[in-house]
Amino acid sequence: MRRDFLKGAVLGAVLLALPGLAHAAEWKPQRPVEMVIMAGQGGGADRLARAIQTMIQKNDLSNMPFLPVNKGGGSGAEALRYLKDKAGDPHVIMATLNSYYTTPLLTPIGVDIAEFVPVARLAVDDFVLWVNADSDIKTLDQYVAAVKKQGRGFKMGGTGTNQEDSLVTAMVERAFKVQHTYVPFQGGGEVAKALLGNHVQASVNNPSEAMQFYKAGKVRPLAVFSEKRLPELPDVPTMRELGHELVYTMQRSFVLPPGTPKEVQAYYVDLFRKVDQHPEWVKYAQNMSLTRDFLAGPELQEAFLRERQQHQDLLATMTASAAN
Amino acid sequence: MDILASLLDGFGTSLLPLNIAVMIAGVTVGMLIGALPGLGSVNGVAILLPLTFLVPPTSAMIFMAALYYGCMYGDAIASILLGIPGASSAVATTFDGRPMAMSGKAGVALTASAIASFTGGTVSIVLFTVLAPTLADAALAFGPAEEFALVLLAFTTFVALGGQDRFKTVIAICLGLVLSTVGLDMISGQPRLIFGDLPGFYHGISFLVLAIGIYGIGEMLNTIESTRNKVAMVQPRMTLGTVRETLREMRGSIGTLSQGSVLGFFVGTLPAAGATTASLMAYGVAKMTSRHPERFGKGEINGIVAPESANNAASTGSFLPMLTLGIPGSATTALLLGGMVLWGLQPGPMLFIEQPEFTWGLISSLYVSNVFAVIANLAFIPLFCYALRVPFTILAAVIFVLCVVGGYAPSSDMHDVWLMLGFGLAGFVLCRLDYPLAPMVLSMVLGPIMENALRQSLIAGQGTPSLFLERPIALTFILIAVLLFTLPAVKMALANRRPPAPALAEEKA
Structure with missing residues (x-):
């Protein structure tokens, strides 16, 4: 009797613990x-x-x-x-x-x-420096010259202050000793729109944010902030190739x-x-x-x-x- | 010619049996979602998006568009019957819709709203079909300066014509603006007015929480208090005769209808403005051009026709930047855009060229779903009217439950429910003291758009307001806004000079 009871208790305990163990090993979401x-x-x-x-x-x-x-x-x-x-x-x-x-x-x-x-x-x-395709700026040198010429008036659009885009902008400013007016927008999509509408003169959008507009011939890439050239933009030089240690x-x-x-x-x-x-x-x-x-x-x-x-x-x- | 051919091809796609079936399903579900206070097109699209994997992308998009449409029709139902706007774009519909329903003309109000929505939608789709390629670039010219000016104009059209106590209106606006600044600042990232460190305030105060609190809870308390023991019963009837009666009453509304539709379309195509701005401006313009402005706010049919035609026109218009540029014009189109990516389509300027079957199929489906939506809406009106025959004592409890659910659902946060109850009490007190509440709700919707646009413009102008002076569209809008705002003062001054008029002027002020 006693042994049977013990057996039953052990069996019961094992049975109780099993689903728990299985649960611990294989957790799955219970709701969206x-x-x-x-x-x-x-x-x-x-x-x-x-x-x-x-x-x-x-x-x-x-x-x-x-x-x-x-x-x-x-x-x-x-x-x-x-x-x-x-x-x-x-x-x-x-x-x-x-x-x-x-x-x-x-x-x-x-x-x-x-x-x-x-x-x-x-x-x-990756990050790419873009300008509107209508702009006269075709190279990085022309870009730097244009920003210098406008003093602080050159408008760079980007995501929120102190977010990635503003860090990249700050890196550019430090490297070329120039200053932009940084206009923050809510998200890269808004920035792309502002560049298309000429509300800002440049952006550092990610390729995915600007690629469609690039394919439609509406924006122009000047340089890439990566170690290597991007497969999708094989003709666009990296900042490093142009002699500037700007990688982000x-x-x-x-x-x-x-x-x-x-x-x-x-x-x-x-x-x-x-x-x-x-x-x-x-x-x-x-x-x-x-x-x-x-x-x-x-x-x-x-x-x-x-x-x-x-x-x-x-x-x-x-x-x-x-x-x- | 080219456009016509593409459109006919599009109908070839949209009139397939599967697509017609998803359209009917979409508008019906959308209307029911829209009719629930607190649930609008954003929630509907978000909830149902995952379901659309069952059908091919074009059908999925047609379903979503039909759902969006149905919601826009449905929003008016809650605004008219319960006085609770289902979405910010339906706030203006409550101004005259609610009084009409209270005076027993709910059937007429609902029918008028359905007809206005249909007209607005249809006019907008025609404009869309003809103008889509041209307007896409024009919409881009709208930068932060123009956005600010437009929202300012929408604000003033409404406020300057408000007719209530001006001092109290200004206080209500300021309250709304303060509430709109709660939460994280978009530009600097700093938290504002979070009352110590209450996590619930980080995402700001949602428009819905305020609207449901004020219009739902507050209005309910008001009704209970003002009716005491005798319960106000509305006895709406809805027969084919109601449709005829509505059409008769709307005979003078053709001007308002076309104004609302065209205005709605153009405002809707601008990336940031959207249906709320459009419906407010349409209401303001309708009141301004009306021969009986004093009837507005008391159950004037044009007060429903204007915002309803405009918000439906605007929702169609907001497809334009989405399809031609890949830029969403509203929260709902942003979700649809996400859907397009999900179905393997690349939104952006190449979409029209690379996927003509999809784009034209969608555009032509808008024509068809609009027809279905108006039929479904008219067919459902008797059912909705029936809800009003329920004694208020029972209805009040149902409204309360709907309010709590509506406050909780979007954020799944009890914080918002408490906040909503608080707003309900505050709204009740303010209402008793004769403060107009609509300007407060609206300034909360428009405040953040205005603030961001203003700050972006000022930053771009290096701290000076030069941008507003340099840009002709922005400058024009601002000048009109200033004019509208000072108009009452000018009128009063003129009235004081001529002695016979003052009685009337005082009455209006």
């Missing part, structure tokens, strides 16, 4: 996943996040749909704060860009990105709220590994001239913290030169 985008509609980050959402959905990579939500306010501060407040919620994921480093450094919103749980970096995006790229990654359990993180890492290998993503990256560069796990967190330090230094030199 909210995909927070740290930028406004129409920009590079937005397009990428929405494209990935489609791929996940179309190819059934996840059992639940991903719903993109833009929270681009205050250079992404809105999204960062939202993610922090969603600590432990396994159904929220955030698409980030480089403002992931800069915004918490500059905005008092109580966010430390070291607390967030990294998922994966999918790609690195943008990471495209996904992160989870603080306190996300390991098994949840594992699920998303696995999901994005599938995305990375998917032919549709490979094609998308090619079309948008993104460099695929998959990174996950502790290496990604290290890369995040390292790049945050680099941005901190960059911001420090910027404020120092602004003070002079």
Whole structure:
């Protein structure tokens, strides 16, 4: 009797524990996943996040749909704060860009990105210096001359103050000893529109933001801020080729709220590994001239913290030169 | 000729049985979503976008466009029957729609709104078909300076003609503007007015929270208080006779209809302006050109016709920058744009050239779904009217539930529900003290657009307002705005000089 009871108890305990174990090993979303985008509609980050959402959905990579939500306010501060407040919620994921480093450094919103749980970096995006195709400026030298001639009056359009576009602009200003009037817009799409309408004279849009207008012959690329020439713009020189050490790229990654359990993180890492290998993503990256560069796990967190330090230094030199 | 041929090809696509089926489904679902206070086209499109993978891209886009259309029709229903605007573009519809419904003419108001929406939509699609390629470039000329000037003009057309106590109107506007600055500043990224560190304020105060609070909760308290024990019962009837009656009442509205439709289309094509600005301007212009401006706000049929024709025209117009440039003109078209990327289409200036079947199929489908939308809308009106026969004691509870759901749904944040209840109480008090609430709601919608455009213009002008003086379109708009704003003062001065007039002038002020 007693042995039977014990047997039954052990069996019962095992049976009870099994689904729990299975659950721990294979976490799956129980409801639609909210995909927070740290930028406004129409920009590079937005397009990428929405494209990935489609791929996940179309190819059934996840059992639940991903719903993109833009929270681009205050250079992404809105999204960062939202993610922090969603600590432990396994159904929220955030698409980030480089403002992931800069915004918490500059905005008092109580966010430390070291607390967030990294998922994966999918790609690195590039920056290109663009002018309107109607403009007389055809080379970088002509550009620098034009900016110098107009004094502070030359208008550069970009995303929010202290976001990537303004950092690249500051780097250009430092390298060529010129000054622009920097006009901030909500997202890269708005910037592209302002350049087309001649409301600003130049932009540093990502290739994906301006490629359609380039193909339609409406904007002209002058130089690329990458290590190598872009396959989609083979005739456009890099800044380095032109003799200027100006290299800046943008990471495209996904992160989870603080306190996300390991098994949840594992699920998303696995999901994005599938995305990375998917032919549709490979094609998308090619079309948008993104460099695929998959990174996950502790290496990604290290890369995040390292790049945050680099941005901190960059911001420090910027404020120092602004003070002079 | 070329356009006509492309359009006929487009009809070949849009009249396929599958596409007709998705159109009917789209307008019906859209109308129901639009009719719920708090849920508008943005929510509808966002929720249903994932469903569209089941059909080919063109059908998916046709479905989404039909849904968008249906929502625009449906928004008016909540505005008229409950006095709660389902979306910011339907705020102006409440001004005269609600009084009409209260006086038992809900059927007429709803029919007028359906007919106006249909006309606005149709005129706009015709203009779209003819002008799309030309206007795409013109819309680009609209920069921050023009945006600011246009929104300012929309504001003044409405306020200068408001007719209520001017001092109280100004206070209401200022309150709205202050509320609109809550949250993260777009340009500097600094949080503003977040009351210490309340996370709920980071995303700012949504227009819907304020509108549902004031028009839903506040208005409900007001009705309860003013009716006491005798419950106000509206007895709307809706038969074929109502349609005839409406058409008879609308005989004088042809001018307003065409004004609203054309104005709506052009404002809608401008990337940032959108349907709200268009509907307000149309209301203002209708009142200005009316022979009986004093009837506005008390249940004037043209007060429904103007904003409804304009907001539908504008929603069609907002497809233009999306299809020709790949730039969304409104939050909803931004989602549709996301949908296009998702279906493997590349939005941008090449779309018309590379995917003519898609673009013309979509454009021609707008003609057809507009017809379906008006039929569905008219058919549903008796059903909606029936809801008004429910005793107010029961209706109040239903409205309350709808308000709470509508406040919670968009952000899934209880913070917004508390805020909405707070606004409801505040709205009730302000209403009792005779403060006009519409200017407050509108300044909250237009405030952020105006602020960003103003700051961008000032930055571009290196801290000087030179941009406004250099750009002819912006300057013209601003001058008209100033003129409209000072008009009442000028009128008063003139009236004081001529003794026989003052009685009338005072009455108006």
